[in-house]
Amino acid sequence: MSRPGRLVTTAEAATAIGVGRRTLSRWVLDGKVEPTLTTAGGHHRWDVDDLKRQLRELRKSGELN
Structure with missing residues (x-):
């Protein structure tokens, strides 16, 4: 699990939620999901807790199987 407030790469976030980087x-x-930050170079950075919240909401609404 990431430290609170720490932003991680897409690969690290994907590992934390149990999916592949390409899936995320x-x-x-x-x-379906929105990264916490997108760098000037186009790389996404994630707050894992926020990503998990987004996924919970998607599952509730049936948008994510």
Whole structure:
């Protein structure tokens, strides 16, 4: 688990939630989840707790199987 307030890479976030990096990247492209920060170079950074909250909401609404 990440430290509170620590932003992690897409690969680290994907590992933390048990999916592949490409899956998490696809969810971003599909507009299902939103990274905490996108760098000037286009790299996403994640707050894992916020990502987990987003996924809980998606599951509740049935948008994520």
